[in-house]
Amino acid sequence: MSADRVENFGVPWEESYGYVQAIKRGDSIYLSGQLANDGPKIIGLAPLDQDGQIMDAANTGEQMRKAYENADVLLHRFGASLDDVVEETVYALDIDAAFEAAGPIRKAAYGRDDPQVASTLVGVTRLAIPGQLVEIKMVARV
Template sequence: MQITRTFSGASWESTVGYCRAIKAGNHIYVSGTTAVAEDGSVFAPGNAYAQAKRCFEIVKQALQNLNADIHNVTRTRMYVTDISLWAEFGKAHQEFFAENPPASTMLEVNSLIDSAMLIEVEVDAVCLD
């Protein structure tokens, strides 16, 4: 089975020892993705919708790096620090996946690695190529 990895360039990938996403055969697994700005800071602190949208943009880029796209996504997991903001997270999710909705889970967690982060997303995808 062929395995291909893609990296986002985030410093913690090498520090912790992981990649943004890995394609194993026709399956793609995208690591937990938070709303990180280009400079490494937290993107849009306090804005649930903007953070979720940024997460999905990063995921989309990782998928494209592995010759896939949003339509290949079969499952999403959203770990959120405030479930009362579910509609804002859900709006961003719907904008990315409306045409090809995946199985999805949203869970409230106590915290993420940075207290300004409101959401972390994991994605699984399947390619038929």
């Protein structure tokens, strides 16, 4: 089955890693893990110690909010929105910070107190970009 359409943001890591931000096949839209990027700049990068380890996860909510915004931008390019998301996986360096931020941010992003989306929150030891705290992968159906 071939792709109906793909979308990118034109950021350097799309080419260096070799992937698309979103791909629509049939009635499904698959979003790669969304970061808190504004163009090539990552918003709210966490401070790192001399060994490159995260010192403070206080910007988890800020990064999460921007990742949802980026996901919504991509979905709109397909004529969809976060209302069409059926599944999400949130990857976070600090699971406690992510869990604390996730409720209010997810509810605001989805525009309701009971987002109608299957969701999994996963704690990880590292993400792709130093200082990155969260990444959100989604599947939408249209």
